[in-house]
Amino acid sequence: MNNMFLIVTTITLLVVMALALIRAFAGPTVFDRVLAGNLFGTKVVLLIAVMGFLTGRPDFLDVALTYALINFISVIGILRFVEITRKSSPKEQS
Amino acid sequence: MSLVVDILSAICLLTGSFLILSGVIGVIRFPDFYTRIHAAGITETLAASLILIGLMLIAGWGLVLFKLILILLFILFTSPTASHALGKAAWKSGLKPHGLVNKHDED
Numbered sequence A: 001m002n003n004m005f006l007i008v009t010t011i012t013l014l015v016v017m018a019l020a021l022i023r024a025f026a027g028p029t030v031f032d033r034v035l036a037g038n039l040f041g042t043k044v045v046l047l048i049a050v051m052g053f054l055t056g057r058p059d060f061l062d063v064a065l066t067y068a069l070i071n072f073i074s075v076i077g078i079l080r081f082v083e084i085t086r087k088s089s090p091k092e093q094s
Numbered sequence B: 001m002s003l004v005v006d007i008l009s010a011i012c013l014l015t016g017s018f019l020i021l022s023g024v025i026g027v028i029r030f031p032d033f034y035t036r037i038h039a040a041g042i043t044e045t046l047a048a049s050l051i052l053i054g055l056m057l058i059a060g061w062g063l064v065l066f067k068l069i070l071i072l073l074f075i076l077f078t079s080p081t082a083s084h085a086l087g088k089a090a091w092k093s094g095l096k097p098h099g100l101v102n103k104h105d106e107d
Helices: A002-026 A030-054 A060-088 B002-029 B033-059 B063-092
Strands: none
Touching: A002 A030, A002 B002, A002 B033, A030 A060, A030 B002, A030 B033, A030 B063, A060 B063, B002 B033, B033 B063
């Protein structure tokens, strides 16, 4: 019975990831894209965890935890990179 | 007893999914970056923990529950930090909120 709810959650997560991609492509500033990437990464973590439960393989959770670590580090890395290049060539952005 | 746990996990999963959907619609429709970061923040912390709690209720006692608690703690620690870093980087790069009339550069 609870498999059905897991399937509903999986479908919602996939729809949400597609919508987050729209914001990633449309985002005017680079920070919108980083925001969409961060949102996408967190949803992938949840998707892996839910898929682990659906397919009945508990070791997916280690993959989800690792992905959460990598996602966080990549967001901080991108922001450091953007901040440093912005310092050298500051340009106004609406 | 297991029926109550099933119902609770179903409720958590469904509300989590609904919050994620509403959060992402907010990220798409909001006019300005700073409003979008608010909408994204909601989905990352509240909805993610609701879904993980729903999974915890399904998992029951054991190693899987411990791993889920680790994932929940990690997401609760890092996503606010990432949102803060994102907001700070945007602000320092001169991205002004939509429609913000500064007292200094009004004239």
